[in-house]
Amino acid sequence: MEKRYDKKRNNDRRNFERRQAESKPLSGSYVIGRNAVSELLKSGRDIDKVYVKKGERTGSITVIVSEAIGRNIPVIEVEGSKLDNMSGGQAHQGVIASAALKDYVSVDEILENAKNKGEKPLIIIADGVEDPQNLGALLRVAECAGAHGVIIPKRRAVGLTEAVGRASAGAVEYVPVAKVTNLAQTVDELKEKGLWIFAAEAGGSPHFETDMTCAAAIILGSEGFGVSRLLKDKSDYIISIPMYGSINSLNVSTAGAVILCEAARQRNFGK
Numbered sequence: 001m002e003k004r005y006d007k008k009r010n011n012d013r014r015n016f017e018r019r020q021a022e023s024k025p026l027s028g029s030y031v032i033g034r035n036a037v038s039e040l041l042k043s044g045r046d047i048d049k050v051y052v053k054k055g056e057r058t059g060s061i062t063v064i065v066s067e068a069i070g071r072n073i074p075v076i077e078v079e080g081s082k083l084d085n086m087s088g089g090q091a092h093q094g095v096i097a098s099a100a101l102k103d104y105v106s107v108d109e110i111l112e113n114a115k116n117k118g119e120k121p122l123i124i125i126a127d128g129v130e131d132p133q134n135l136g137a138l139l140r141v142a143e144c145a146g147a148h149g150v151i152i153p154k155r156r157a158v159g160l161t162e163a164v165g166r167a168s169a170g171a172v173e174y175v176p177v178a179k180v181t182n183l184a185q186t187v188d189e190l191k192e193k194g195l196w197i198f199a200a201e202a203g204g205s206p207h208f209e210t211d212m213t214c215a216a217a218i219i220l221g222s223e224g225f226g227v228s229r230l231l232k233d234k235s236d237y238i239i240s241i242p243m244y245g246s247i248n249s250l251n252v253s254t255a256g257a258v259i260l261c262e263a264a265r266q267r268n269f270g271k
Contacts, residue, residue: 029098034060034093036097047068047097050073053080054079074154080094083096110123122216124149127222129158135157135167135168136168136171137253138256139175140168145260151186184230191234197236198236199238200220200239201240207239207240207259212263220255
């Protein structure tokens with residue numbers, strides 16, 4: 001029964017993400033048209049996603065898709081109307097790339113950031129956060145709480161778009177962000193390097209009773225589904241924010257603020 005439930009949940013999640021990608025207005029720094037996207041790929045600049053018109057696999061589009069896949073950049077097929085909307089009326093020739101607002105760093109660079117400050121690492125892992133407002137708010141919280149960096153996945157999540165930069169109110173310039181292919185593998189690597197993993201989910205220990213003064217990575221889940229089952233299973237602790245009202249959960253960026261401010265308090269004033 002549990003396996004069937006997990007399979008249904010995974011299918012529901014994929015369907016939800018597909019509908020989100022097709023229906024949500026997209027925000028970002030767009031490079032439009034075949035020549036422009038080709039040059040962007042050659043430049044080596046960080047690219048979040050390449051959007052291609054469904055069924056468009058002719059001429060230079062084939063080369064663009066091949067190069068994007070070779071660089072491990074997600075290629076998203078969308079309807080032509082979506083590209084029309086994204087391009088604002090410009091001739092997109094069936095392809096648009098979403099370029100990152102700033103370059104991403106490696107996870108090791110985030111850890112080095114903590115080492116250079118003489119501090120135990122405090123890292124946020126954003127598991128599938130799709131709303132630019134939420135990711136931007138998390139970056140601002142991370143900066144204010146003294147976190148050393150944020151880790152996001154390459155797929156099924158928002159990247160460092162202009163909308164994220166605006167929502168961060170400037171924090172995007174100060175918080176290192178790593179973009180990884182496999183969050184589960186990244187969690188394993190962090191554990192090997194001495195970090196303790198905390199997943200923020202319902203049913204765990206109260207966050208204010210949990211010692212977060214250690215080298216820590218805090219996982220915050222997506223808006224619709226929370227922390228994935230795999231990452232919860234890999235976590236050392238499940239922590240929760242007690243709810244006293246009729247609504248049983250907080251917005252991901254609000255939950256992140258509550259937990260990270262408690263972690264910062266513990267680190268600066270003691271448990």
